[in-house]
Amino acid sequence: MPPKGEKKTKEQIAAAAAAGGRAKRKKWSKGKQKDKANHSVLFDKKTADRFHSDVLKSRLLTPAVIVNQLKVNASAARAMLRDCESKGIIKPVGEQTHGQMIYTKA
Numbered sequence: 001m002p003p004k005g006e007k008k009t010k011e012q013i014a015a016a017a018a019a020g021g022r023a024k025r026k027k028w029s030k031g032k033q034k035d036k037a038n039h040s041v042l043f044d045k046k047t048a049d050r051f052h053s054d055v056l057k058s059r060l061l062t063p064a065v066i067v068n069q070l071k072v073n074a075s076a077a078r079a080m081l082r083d084c085e086s087k088g089i090i091k092p093v094g095e096q097t098h099g100q101m102i103y104t105k106a
Contacts, residue, residue: 037071039067039071039072039073040071040072040073040076041072041073041075041076042076043072043076043080047070047072048080050070051066051070051080054069055069055070056084056089056090056105057105059104059105060102060103060104061081061090061102061103061104062100062101062102062103063077063078063081063100063101064100066080066081078101081101081103084103085103088106089105089106090103090104090105090106091103091104091105091106
C-alpha cells in the first residue's frame, strides 16, 4: 500500500471545490428569429396582371411558388389557382402532402 499523503485542511478542500469543474460554463446561443413576412392579402390589379403574364408561363404551379414570386398570402394564392382551374387555364397534376395542390398549364 502506498503511503498516505498529507491531510488537506478544510480551507484547501473548499478552495479546490470552488476552483474545480469547468473553467467557463457554456452559454446557450441566442436563437435566430425569422422576420415576419409582410405579404399582401388581396390580389390588386397589378398583382393579377403579373400573375397572368409571368406566373402562368411556368410549368409547375403551387401556392408556394406564387407566394414566393408575387409576395401574396397563401390563401390568396390558393384562391387564384382555384379560379384559374375553374376557367380551364390550368389543370391539376397531383396533390402534395397537407392538401397542397400541384398545377400545370392546360
